[in-house]
Amino acid sequence: MTKNLGQKTLVLIASDHAGFDLKQFVIENFSNSQNYILEDLGCESAEKSVDYPDFAQKLSKEIIAKKANFGILICGSGIGISIAANRFKEIRAALCMNENMAELSRKHNNANVICLGSRLTAPNVALELIKTFLMTEFENGRHENRVKKLSQ
Numbered sequence: 586m587t588k589n590l591g592q593k594t595l596v597l598i599a600s601d602h603a604g605f606d607l608k609q610f611v612i613e614n615f616s617n618s619q620n621y622i623l624e625d626l627g628c629e630s631a632e633k634s635v636d637y638p639d640f641a642q643k644l645s646k647e648i649i650a651k652k653a654n655f656g657i658l659i660c661g662s663g664i665g666i667s668i669a670a671n672r673f674k675e676i677r678a679a680l681c682m683n684e685n686m687a688e689l690s691r692k693h694n695n696a697n698v699i700c701l702g703s704r705l706t707a708p709n710v711a712l713e714l715i716k717t718f719l720m721t722e723f724e725n726g727r728h729e730n731r732v733k734k735l736s737q
Contacts, residue, residue, distance in 0.1 A: 604659030
């Protein structure tokens with residue numbers, strides 16, 4: 586169940602210190618006309634080193650608790666934070682580097698968290714990846730049983 590704020594859907598976003606600047610760019614430039622509102626779960630600055638597993642855990646637990654259906658996680662490469670999020674049974678975190686990956690992660694894998702690498706993804710590209718991810722529906726069908734096996 587997605588938490589709706591009026592007609593807008595809540596999406597959680599978090600990063601470590603390496604992903605902070607890209608996270609802030611996304612928050613500042615994400616179009617509210619897309620019917621989504623972002624809720625920032627941290628971190629608070631790029632200056633103080635923090636551990637990405639802590640923020641992956643915080644966001645993952647909120648999704649598992651049904652506070653939101655979708656999340657955005659950002660670290661330097663996107664790899665570590667995606668590994669950390671995928672340790673949670675109900676989380677399907679996808680590291681996406683292009684729009685095709687973002688689209689397929691939703692269509693075929695029903696990903697509920699998009700992970701981005703701030704050192705590898707240009708800010709405007711990140712916005713397009715997030716938009717594609719959020720606007721793409723899961724296809725179900727032949728993919729449904731495969732996705733169910735991911736949580737077993």
